[in-house]
Amino acid sequence: GAGVSQSPSNKVTEKGKDVELRCDPISGHTALYWYRQSLGQGLEFLIYFQGNSAPDKSGLPSDRFSAERTGGSVSTLTIQRTQQEDSAVYLCASSSQGAPENGYTFGSGTRLTVV
Amino acid sequence: LAKTTQPISMDSYEGQEVNITCSHNNIATNDYITWYQQFPSQGPRFIIQGYKTKVTNEVASLFIPADRKSSTLSLPRVSLSDTAVYYCLVVRYNQGGKLIFGQGTELSVKP
Known part of the structure; x- marks a missing residue:
């Protein structure tokens, strides 16, 4: 696709339930990263795929x-x-291998709210 | 990875040039310097990247001195739509390339 697609865009779940967040990277991008951003906090690296x-x-x-x-x-x-502390925006980014000229492309994120 | 330090916030007016300086004293030989912009409720967006000297693209310039211990992002003639958080990062692509974000610089452009 043209960009990084994340779904769902918003998710409200009850404490104790399991959730799955999906990321569709740009076609051909071999590297994929997950981050999360809590309210008022910075972006926190979670995991990297090659x-x-x-x-x-x-x-x-x-x-x-x-x-x-x-x-x-x-x-x-x-x-x-x-x-409840899992409530955050979960962001996915993808890139081609090596030092990409145009950096990483981020999706718009999934906003997770645990109630 | 080298820690980056940049101002927490900056104010500017439309039409002015804005320069945001970032220090990364412990930058290593293999590290690149990259800048991202983030608007509320959006993921970060790549602005510019460099290794040394000066890099210019259609939206910004990046100045890197010879010792590479700092860098300056220059935004020419800002507009209200440039109000955003700007992140300076040091990236080591040959070791996975993960981005370690600091708090960024919150730029406010006023009319």
């Missing part, structure tokens, strides 16, 4: 968070047993 592999998962805040990528394309971020 192809289907995740060489850097260092930003995942707990074992309730997991992500996968299939076919070198779509990625899903799963949060199990959601807590």
Whole structure:
């Protein structure tokens, strides 16, 4: 596609439920990144994919968070047993390999609200 | 990765040139300097990137001195629509290329 697509754009869930957030990167982009941005906070790195592999998962805040990528394309971020502190905007970015001339392209994010 | 330091906020008026300076004293040989812009309720948008000297594109210029310990983003003739948060980042692409965002500079452009 023309840009990075994330779905849903908004998600309200009850505490304790599981949620899945989806990211469709730009076609042909091998690198994919997940970030989150809490209200009033900065952007926090979560996980990085190169192809289907995740060489850097260092930003995942707990074992309730997991992500996968299939076919070198779509990625899903799963949060199990959601807590109120998980409320944030979850952003996905993709890029071509190496030092991309035009940087990373971010999606518009999924706003997650845990009630 | 080198930590970046930039002003928390800046004010400007329409039509003025705005320069935002960022320090990254511990930048390493393989690191690039990149700037992103973020509007409320949107993901960050790439503005410009450089390794050394000066880079110019259709929206901004990036000045990097020889020691690379700082960089200056220059926005010519800003308009109200340039009101946003601007992030300076140091990126090491040969080690995954993850972006570590600081607090950014909140630029407010007034009429």
